[in-house]
Amino acid sequence: MKAFAPAHITGFFITYDDLDPLRTGSCGAGLSLADGALTGVSLSDQTEVRLNGRPAEASTTEAVIRLLTDRPVRVETRLGIPVGGGLGASAAGAVSTALALNARLGLRKTLNELLYAAHVAEVTNGTGLGDVSGMSSGGVEIRRKPGVPFDVDRIPVPPMFVYYVHFGPVSTKAVLADAREKAMINAAGRRCLKALLARPTFAELMRLSRSFAVETGLISARALDAVEAVESHGGLASMAMLGDTVFATVPGGLAEFGEVRRAAVDMAGPRLLNDGHQPDYFNSS
Amino acid sequence: MKAFAPAHITGFFITYDDLDPLRTGSCGAGLSLADGALTGVSLSDQTEVRLNGRPAEASTTEAVIRLLTDRPVRVETRLGIPVGGGLGASAAGAVSTALALNARLGLRKTLNELLYAAHVAEVTNGTGLGDVSGMSSGGVEIRRKPGVPFDVDRIPVPPMFVYYVHFGPVSTKAVLADAREKAMINAAGRRCLKALLARPTFAELMRLSRSFAVETGLISARALDAVEAVESHGGLASMAMLGDTVFATVPGGLAEFGEVRRAAVDMAGPRLLNDGHQPDYFNSS
Numbered sequence: 102m103k104a105f106a107p108a109h110i111t112g113f114f115i116t117y118d119d120l121d122p123l124r125t126g127s128c129g130a131g132l133s134l135a136d137g138a139l140t141g142v143s144l145s146d147q148t149e150v151r152l153n154g155r156p157a158e159a160s161t162t163e164a165v166i167r168l169l170t171d172r173p174v175r176v177e178t179r180l181g182i183p184v185g186g187g188l189g190a191s192a193a194g195a196v197s198t199a200l201a202l203n204a205r206l207g208l209r210k211t212l213n214e215l216l217y218a219a220h221v222a223e224v225t226n227g228t229g230l231g232d233v234s235g236m237s238s239g240g241v242e243i244r245r246k247p248g249v250p251f252d253v254d255r256i257p258v259p260p261m262f263v264y265y266v267h268f269g270p271v272s273t274k275a276v277l278a279d280a281r282e283k284a285m286i287n288a289a290g291r292r293c294l295k296a297l298l299a300r301p302t303f304a305e306l307m308r309l310s311r312s313f314a315v316e317t318g319l320i321s322a323r324a325l326d327a328v329e330a331v332e333s334h335g336g337l338a339s340m341a342m343l344g345d346t347v348f349a350t351v352p353g354g355l356a357e358f359g360e361v362r363r364a365a366v367d368m369a370g371p372r373l374l375n376d377g378h379q380p381d382y383f384n385s386s
Numbered sequence: 387m388k389a390f391a392p393a394h395i396t397g398f399f400i401t402y403d404d405l406d407p408l409r410t411g412s413c414g415a416g417l418s419l420a421d422g423a424l425t426g427v428s429l430s431d432q433t434e435v436r437l438n439g440r441p442a443e444a445s446t447t448e449a450v451i452r453l454l455t456d457r458p459v460r461v462e463t464r465l466g467i468p469v470g471g472g473l474g475a476s477a478a479g480a481v482s483t484a485l486a487l488n489a490r491l492g493l494r495k496t497l498n499e500l501l502y503a504a505h506v507a508e509v510t511n512g513t514g515l516g517d518v519s520g521m522s523s524g525g526v527e528i529r530r531k532p533g534v535p536f537d538v539d540r541i542p543v544p545p546m547f548v549y550y551v552h553f554g555p556v557s558t559k560a561v562l563a564d565a566r567e568k569a570m571i572n573a574a575g576r577r578c579l580k581a582l583l584a585r586p587t588f589a590e591l592m593r594l595s596r597s598f599a600v601e602t603g604l605i606s607a608r609a610l611d612a613v614e615a616v617e618s619h620g621g622l623a624s625m626a627m628l629g630d631t632v633f634a635t636v637p638g639g640l641a642e643f644g645e646v647r648r649a650a651v652d653m654a655g656p657r658l659l660n661d662g663h664q665p666d667y668f669n670s671s
Contacts, residue, residue: 102544200542211528211586212540238523239654243496252535255497257485259387259658301496369524369654373544 103141104200105374107133107367108182109189109236111342112310115290117247125224126247127231130306133239134364136181138193142201145175161191162198164222185270187344192232195219196371217249239370258303264352266359268345289316310339330354388426389485390659392418392652393467394474394521396627397595400575402532410509411532412516415591418524419649421466423478427486430460446476447483449507470555472629477517480504481656502534524655543588549637551644553630574601592622599625615639
């Protein structure tokens with residue numbers, strides 16, 4: 102038995118800091134992708150996390166293991182997405198690990214208990230703020246409140262694909278360390294959230310994400326070129342927060358910027374899968 | 387474009403009445419099935435609801451239409467489940483209609499707004515209490531609070547099938563009209579919910595549902611025979627609340643009681659589908 106957690110793209114966000122990790126998090130909007138993390142767990146002599154077949158430093162996954170068990174385990178995660186690309190790789194790794202641990206060790210936790218542990222692991226490690234809550238039910242989501250309990254609403258969308266190109270890593274930790282930058286990001290995020298709640302459609306989410314990326318200056322010149330190339334092909338595009346990654350509703354215009362990946366929007370969120378099961382099988386149209 | 391809503395089986399429940407339909411509902415536990423309702427909407431001269439190709443009296447679906455639009459529409463629902471069988475047919479019809487209306491008329495409602503409208507339609511028509519919240523995220527769910535906002539947690543389960551046999555309709559309205567019976571049901575439901583929260587596993591949900599069905603006297607003699615037949619084949623079974631339907635983890639023993647249907651546990655909840663899309667495609671293992 103393996104556990105799957107979707108990748109998660111944030112379009113725009115508002116950060117909330119608190120001494121309590123359960124109250125730390127973000128509001129905003131984003132979407133889950135059928136590319137994500139697939140994790141298996143086995144008992145072992147000492148705890149070890151392997152990523153795509155190699156030993157890895159995975160602080161968030163290690164933290165969620167410590168939160169859930171004292172037993173030494175070997176965790177094997179296959180990531181279908183790049184690390185540091187704003188695709189929620191650390192959250193997907195931690196959530197899929199929590200689900201796999203629960204099944205393998207018979208921990209008898211509910212899904213929310215596992216997700217909350219992953220959220221605490223994520224925010225205390227500074228690898229993300231809203232990816233765990235964002236992916237918790239799959240689909241295209243609006244997060245109205247930060248932290249736990251998750252308060253997630255969804256924008257109904259038909260089965261669809263998202264196309265993305267990844268240029269390189271951005272450290273979430275570094276960007277969110279600058280207080281002045283954070284205040285400016287949060288002001289822009291609040292405007293976007295208010296506008297999206299007034300008109301909750303997927304197209305509006307894409308447009309607001311684009312203004313957020315430009316207004317905050319978070320988007321790189323190359324990524325903005327890619328966004329404009331998609332727009333010249335009639336699509337909508339923006340930057341995945343926080344990564345040097347452009348995501349788009351159509352592939353047109355993206356190919357000249359790098360390898361274009363395609364992923365279905367995941368509608369089911371984190372879940373157990375039978376061995377040999379392809380997560381895409383749940384989602385592709 | 388069509389909209390799908392899963393069937394929903396309630397294992398046990400506690401009812402909550404209130405003058406405010408948003409505070410009316412039930413707590414309890416249950417699961418969503420990939421058999422459900424598939425609905426398409428078109429503009430028309432007068433509002434008409436058709437079920438499996440024929441004009442139908444569908445009070446809950448008609449109520450959700452009135453809550454969402456003044457425009458006359460033709461609603462065509464195909465049900466993969468029997469009506470009155472404790473499988474949440476009225477909720478699945480109303481939720482899929484709300485989603486289809488939203489897409490067809492560009493209503494720009496969020497998923498929660500659509501679900502809350504369906505919940506109000508369901509409880510004001512007395513056709514159900516917890517099916518809309520129960521199916522809202524798919525999977526195997528625990529509902530800790532009644533009414534809106536939904537408070538749903540989930541028990542992680544691998545992809546799996548549920549087998550069921552339907553004997554005949556039971557009126558939810560009639561059973562819940564008797565105050566003494568309701569008090570007894572609620573006392574049993576509270577014990578089950580407490581026990582499930584202490585040990586949130588799928589097997590425990592099945593066992594508690596069985597005791598609830600027997601203890602409350604809601605199960606028919608024939609349904610109890612079917613439950614015992616499944617148990618003699620090593621499976622777990624109970625009655626779908628409120629219907630003369632037995633659901634089970636294995637098919638063994640059920641065939642002598644009637645037509646055995648098989649449905650995957652639906653992990654994604656209500657969603658839009660492309661035309662020609664099979665909802666099962668999202669779920670089967």
